[in-house]
């Protein structure tokens with residue numbers, strides 16, 4: 001049997017596996033509102049998803065006194081961790097992950113979420129045991145820095161050239177480029193397809209079903 005092209009598949013979390021873009025946008029806007037700061041519009045708030053909380057707030061709500069940022073992050077966490085109902089996976093995610101795992105791929109997550117946020121989301125969606133390793137933005141350098149991918153490949157003893165990063169933002173694709181991994185885009189998350197195409201992903205999927213099928217064709 002021909003050898004697979006990739007051994008390790010790293011997934012972004014929000015907007016790639018979990019249908020959470022609009023919840024995150026709402027929580028960023030609510031945090032700004034709580035502190036009487038300018039409220040970013042949907043596109044500005046969507047753009048920063050994945051950067052890690054502190055960097056994301058600085059990018060979404062620029063030109064305010066730096067002393068506000070820890071408070072904005074605190075208000076964001078209050079709103080995000082206070083809501084339970086929107087922890088929903090995109091249709092077909094558990095089936096795709098189970099299939100990939102059975103095919104022998106190592107599976108990992110690299111996310112701009114905090115460890116608390118990721119563990120909560122993995123627990124409530126039943127995906128906790130599905131991944132071989134995970135990295136969160138509060139544990140290392142955030143996207144698009146290559147650190148998360150470098151640490152994941154090292155931990156799992158994998159080769160970066162046989163690693164695939166899948167995400168819904170240019171931050172995910174840029175991290176893959178910076179690390180020397182291949183990048184695949186999904187078009188149903190935070191960044192619009194035209195923006196994703198500027199970084200020439202290997203493939204761009206319009207649904208989890210399309211992504212799953214494409215991954216099966218790489219085997």
Ligand SMILES: O=C(O)COP(=O)(O)O
Nearest residue numbers: 013014049050111112113
């Ligand atoms: O910034 C977030 O909370 C989401 O991060 P992710 O898209 O990298 O999972």
